[in-house]
Amino acid sequence: MKGKNAIVTGGARGIGEAIARKLAGNGANVIIWDVMEDAAKETAAKIAAEFGVKATGASVNVTDSAAIDAAVAAVKDEFGTIDVLVNNAGVTRDNLMMRMKEEDFDFVLNINLKGVFLCSKAVAKIMAKQRGGSIVNIASVIGIMGNAGQANYAASKGGVIALSKTIAKEYSGRGVRCNAVAPGYIQTAMTDKLSDEVKDKMLAFIPLGSLGQPEDVAKAVNFLASDESSYITGEVIKVDGGMVM
Ligand SMILES: NC(=O)c1ccc[n+]([C@@H]2O[C@H](COP(=O)([O-])OP(=O)(O)OC[C@H]3O[C@@H](n4cnc5c(N)ncnc54)[C@H](O)[C@@H]3O)[C@@H](O)[C@H]2O)c1
Numbered sequence: 001m002k003g004k005n006a007i008v009t010g011g012a013r014g015i016g017e018a019i020a021r022k023l024a025g026n027g028a029n030v031i032i033w034d035v036m037e038d039a040a041k042e043t044a045a046k047i048a049a050e051f052g053v054k055a056t057g058a059s060v061n062v063t064d065s066a067a068i069d070a071a072v073a074a075v076k077d078e079f080g081t082i083d084v085l086v087n088n089a090g091v092t093r094d095n096l097m098m099r100m101k102e103e104d105f106d107f108v109l110n111i112n113l114k115g116v117f118l119c120s121k122a123v124a125k126i127m128a129k130q131r132g133g134s135i136v137n138i139a140s141v142i143g144i145m146g147n148a149g150q151a152n153y154a155a156s157k158g159g160v161i162a163l164s165k166t167i168a169k170e171y172s173g174r175g176v177r178c179n180a181v182a183p184g185y186i187q188t189a190m191t192d193k194l195s196d197e198v199k200d201k202m203l204a205f206i207p208l209g210s211l212g213q214p215e216d217v218a219k220a221v222n223f224l225a226s227d228e229s230s231y232i233t234g235e236v237i238k239v240d241g242g243m244v245m
Pocket of ligand 1: 016061065115141184186187190
């Protein structure tokens with residue numbers, strides 16, 4: 001990854017931060033886009049100091065196409081190339097479908113699915129001109145198996161998988177690869193809010209017997225971002241301790 005430039009959306013904390021750290025640890029410069037501007041800048045500063053790479057943080061909402069276009073232009077100016085895009089920003093607004101509000105459905109679909117479309121479209125244009133690049137989208141095993149109480153989230157993540165395969169097909173002729181990583185149950189702020197009862201129930205379905213860590217997801221993302229996976233596109237790698245087989 002040495003000398004490559006990687007954008008990580010939602011990289012201020014959690015899985016996105018672990019991904020940014022992993023890529024930087026392997027020599028990549030990282031650009032963190034997040035709605036939490038201060039946290040994005042702090043995380044970037046820590047990464048730059050720790051790994052000796054260039055790292056920047058900026059306030060970019062993945063649902064705002066004008067902000068994305070401006071941010072892409074700024075990265076291109078400052079870094080020259082964009083070699084990797086990790087679409088990691090994501091949210092949940094859980095409820096059983098009978099109680100789920102229309103705005104909660106739209107909110108989750110907008111960030112988790114449309115956000116991936118907007119960022120990929122803007123960055124793929126640059127990658128296609130460069131004749132090279134790797135896009136890695138963070139989906140979820142819920143997008144494969146569905147989950148009661150997560151109609152919006154499951155639909156968004158299933159959509160991310162289908163979108164990843166379509167990007168892979170449309171851009172492969174220009175040297176741009178696109179793959180997805182589908183994490184299972186990973187210990188972050190997103191899952192900390194679940195009750196112990198729900199956590200215990202989920203653990204019972206994980207053959208490897210423990211929750212995943214953000215670093216487990218980061219390793220798979222690093223593989224798909226790097227040339228180690230140069231003959232892989234349109235693939236979905238589950239990082240779930242064997243939860244879904
Ligand atoms: N934690 C899990 O168990 C798990 C499992 C499967 C998939 N995932 C996926 O992994 C990704 C990261 O999840 P996490 O657990 O680290 O969550 P998290 O809540 O800790 O981090 C999400 C980050 O995205 C940012 N973000 C939210 N909305 C945004 C927007 N509109 N524009 C830009 N940034 C935005 C947040 O500020 C935050 O920094 C998500 O896509 C999530 O769906 C997580």
